[in-house]
Amino acid sequence: MYRYVLYIAALLSALPMALAHAAEWVDIPAGAFLMGSTVAQIESAYKTSAAGYAHDGVREAGWFDHESPQRRIFLPRFRIQKTPVTQAEYGRFIQATGHHAPFVGAETWLSYGLAHPYAHVRPYLWHDDQPPLGKNQHPVVLVSFQDALAYAVWLSKQRGRDFHLPSQAQWEKAMRGTDGRQYPWSGEYDARRLNNADRQPDATQPVGSYPAGASPYGVLDGAGQVFEWTETDAGSGKKVVKGGSWDDHGGVCRPAAFHARPAALKHILIGFRLVDEFGK
Secondary structure (H helix, E strand, C coil): CHHHHHHHHHHHHHHHHHHHHHCCEEEECCEEEEECCCHHHHHHHHHHHHHHHCCCHHHHHCCCHHHCCCEEEEECCEEEECCCCEHHHHHHHHHHHCCCCCCCCHHHHHHHCCCCCHHHCHHHCCECCECCCCCCCCECCCCCHHHHHHHHHHHHHHHCCCCECCCHHHHHHHHHCCCCCCCCCCCCCCHHHCECCCCCCCCCCCCCCCHHHCCCCCCCCCCECCEEEEEEEEECCEEEEECCCCCCCCCCCCCCCEEEEECCCCCCCEECCCEEECCC
């Protein structure tokens, strides 16, 4: 009987990892969409940011200026994961390949020159190749661009597909649809529809926790939660990241917003999701 109980307990503990391959995919049809922001949208985003941060530093730094002009872009059909890759899904990859688990030491973290102290990193560190306690269904973080690529290669071999990180344009279309809206749900900011600093959870949350924040295609977590790597090169060893995070305010958490981060960076605010292009 005791052995039976231990067996059942082992099965239950492995269940989150076993469900890792159950990620949903969303079909994004071929066609044109409006990418970037109008001058009026940029001004609105700066005002929203100033209200959240209680200062106008975002405008002074010109964070959103490079989103203009808004332009029409055509993309072929593709699929994208409905939510970011979770800690549990990434754990399957680690178990199968021996790839290093998400981790960054204090010295390396300090060398990044980021605002967060190392104490904020500790809740996201893996130990003994296991995800942080209670975070199996949260988006995986502390993964570099290269880590995300390695996961894509592994999953491609498992499925017989050619998964890869989305381009900046693919990610943006999936999160805002075709009409150039400011947020996945509409043109109006609504802090009830996303995980960000205006609601102050001050941490990642289980993926898909805000169904009211869905894009027109039904993609979730496209605003707030975590920034996501894209395959788009930003020069000088950097890649474009999109989406805003749990630590950002409303103006930053728009599909059109973006900035660049070093490809080798392992950040508590950056995760990823994959795309699958038809015909490949």
